[in-house]
Amino acid sequence: MSFASLPAEIGLGFKPQHFSDIAAAPAAVGFFEVHAENYFGAGGVPHRQLAALRRDYALSLHGVGLSIGGETRLDGHHLAALKALCARYEPESFSEHLAWASHNETYFNDLLPLPLNEATLKRVAAHVDELQAALQCRVLIENPASYLSFSDGTIAEPQFLAELAARTGCGRLLDINNVYVSAVNLGFDPKTYLDAFPLQWIGEIHLAGHSDATDAEGRTLLIDTHGAPIADPVFALYQWVLARTGPRPSLIERDNDVPAWPALVDEAAKAGEILEAARKAQSHQAA
């Protein structure tokens, strides 16, 4: 299957508790995104809701458990389930993470870090090839939020992702909150990272909130919680990115402390202003 692309508008992560609000009045969002694994069940309410959303909105399926960075083989059942889900809902986009989540039989339900080096690149590229062959489409791969680095990491993340795209033809999901969180945690300049990131290949942007903590050594540590509104520095980076890329499909993720629907709509409107300003600037340039 070959996917159409997501509209260059603001999208929201779908939470079942918001379904009746969304059904009651059309949402001013360009698309919805769901975690693919939440729809691995056979039927019932989840599929009823997803089918209804699919009828009215563009859809992004976001995988969180395939473990593309895993040292062990991709799980054949998982791949088959993703393939069936894509066939059933024909999403505009499928994305996964530069991370691992399982080892042998154990699934950790978390996005775990990888040392970025040639061995990892070879393995991840092979898994992305396998995923794209199974889904018969180009997938987007998301940059992770990092809390630590590895002594055997030899390739910078933007270069790693550029090389992964060159080898597999995959697209990029740029999570700006993750860039900011990693930049603070690992001590680099987010704009230097973004300058090295091939921005033209971005199929989707993610925006989310993080929380502030302190590590054992007393250093500031940001945690990618998806549990708070988008922070101002992340909005500023978003504006900075869009000034270079023009409008892109932009998703607001909120998975914890999920507020009532109107609060998410307000946040979407706030991000939407930045997106529209970028659209105007672009058409201005073109004219």
Add this chain to the structure above:
Amino acid sequence: MSQAQFAAALLDPDLAAPATVSAGHRSRFAIYRNNVAVSLIEALATRFPAVRRVVGEEFFAEAARLFVARHPPTSRRIAIYGEDFADFLERLPACAEIPYLGDLARLEAARTHAYHAADAAPLGPETLAVLSAESLADLRVTLHPAVAIIVSAHPIVTIWAMNTGEQPFANIDDWRDQAALISRPAIDVEVRILPPGGAAFLTALARATPLAEAAETAQLSAADFDLTLNLAALFSAGLVSHMSMPPEGTIR
């Protein structure tokens, strides 16, 4: 880096972070360990709210933490994590004073499966009207994919209902065994108490036993088994998705 080493240390706080984690970041390995534990404990808390209510938040978190360390998920469907949580709770010495806890967990686990079960249109009450008395004896049914039965030596449905807000808290004066029927005739998952012999009847039917034979089995399990009532419930409660009868002239 060996992921085997990273993976082992995630589940065992006594193991050191993998040696390839940069020297300046070794303490941060704990974030991943914590994320994994917290997310899995949350998954269990979401799936087992009545168990949580019965044992209290603090005890639940402690029991869940132990369970996560000993039985980490093997499925990426986190909604059904905790298939063996009921057995685990029953083996936990601290839970010995709550003898119904395992069955309560089984009931909650069955509800999750019913919630996600395949869609199928149940046969309605009008179905019975078209069946003749003779054909009824040989009737074989396929139960709706969401149907599950939890047999308990405790009033498990009442306990579940009181601990999920379905029913107000009250003393259970009539403490007797209950068999729970979990079903999803329309959109919502329903939990109700099966009448005497109902569990044996449905269990037999689920094995494609002909109706007359299933009724005999039910009768043996409960002398006061009421076939008319149970038969009507099969179709009024949406428990059957298909039925079949041997073609006429078939020798049984």
